[in-house]
Amino acid sequence: MSKPRLITIPISHFCEKARWALERAGIEYVEERHMQGFHPFYTRKAGGRFTTPVLVLPGGRAFRQSRHILKWADQSLREDLWLYPAETEPRVRAVERWLDTTLGPDGRAWMYSFMLYQKDLVGQYGTEGAPKHEIKAFKNMFEAVRPMIRARVSLNGASTDIGRVYDVFDEVAARLDGGGGYIVGDRFTAADLTFAALSAAVLIPDRYGVTLPPVELLPDEMRQHVETLREHPAGQHARRMIAEERDSVLSPAASR
Ligand SMILES: N[C@@H](CCC(=O)N[C@@H](CS)C(=O)NCC(=O)O)C(=O)O
Incomplete structure (x- = not known):
């Protein structure tokens, strides 16, 4: 089938x-x-x-x-594994929409503000599985596509100001202070998954759908923020969610 x-x-x-x-x-x-x-x-x-x-x-x-x-x-x-548990669904959806429109675009714009000047890193990482001719053309045209990518990632007011990412991390940490160990309620939901997945642009995790560059290879200013954000309580939460939930495939693995 x-x-x-x-x-x-x-x-x-x-x-x-x-x-x-x-x-x-x-x-x-x-x-x-x-x-x-x-x-x-x-x-x-x-x-x-x-x-x-x-x-x-x-x-x-x-x-x-x-x-x-x-x-x-x-x-x-x-039902007990749903990402949108019936009892908390409205709150989970609200957090997801908030992260989709803040952390997602802002973290990405910040990350690209460095990576658009790292042709070798971009060519080497994050291209796995794309057609070879596309990867080749992307590398050859890197300077030409830079303004296009910059424009696309700046849509809807997305900002390269890392301060906005820290604000989201602080807000997530404040929600975690509630004690349940999760952003909404007392179990893993779409709020935690969304936070952990979208924070990848600023945490550059080891466990991801494609191999990301080791932190040592990042430009200094970017590396310093990545290291600080990884130790932030919200960054630690993202890393825990990846460790505990990203590999918990419940039935046969996806095929690529
Ligand atoms: N709201 C969308 C956002 C998706 C999105 O921004 N995707 C980016 C990749 S991270 C994209 O495809 N950008 C290409 C472009 O804008 O041309 C969703 O949740 O799926």
Whole structure:
């Protein structure tokens, strides 16, 4: 039987959010990876718009927002494992939307403000699984696509100011102070998954859908913030969620 197709930009943290939810739910899917600039041909053809991830079900139905993919993944899970528990769903959704519109775009804009000047690192990491001709063209055209990527990641007021990321981390830490060990309620939800996945742009975790550069290779100013944020209580929470939940595939692993 054919499997759902997940169209991604491999390094994208919104795509990591979707991969994580699908794998956690034991949903077998085929990931189709494309480099920035090539991706719209595939997302549009699949029924999406200009952003990844897009999940296409065998019947052709397409989900073009990561949060819709997470919600769909819940249908494959026992109720006690849902990412949107019935009793806390409105709060979980509110936190997810907040993170999708703050940490996600701001952390990404900050990360690219360094990485757009690191051609070798960008060419070496985060390209796994994309077609070879796309990777080659991306590397050759790196300087030419830089303004396009900068413009795309600055949409809707996204800022390269790392202060905004610290503000989100502080707010998450304050929520964790409540004591339950999770952002909403007393179990893992879409709020924790979203926070941990989207903070990848500023934490550069070891465990991710593609290999990310070791922190030692990052530019000094970026490395210092990554190290500080990793030790922040919210950064520690993200790392704990990855350690405890990212590998907890409940049934056969996803195929790539
Ligand atoms: N709200 C969307 C955001 C997705 C998003 O921003 N995706 C980025 C990758 S991290 C993208 O595809 N950017 C390419 C572009 O804007 O051209 C979601 O949750 O799926």
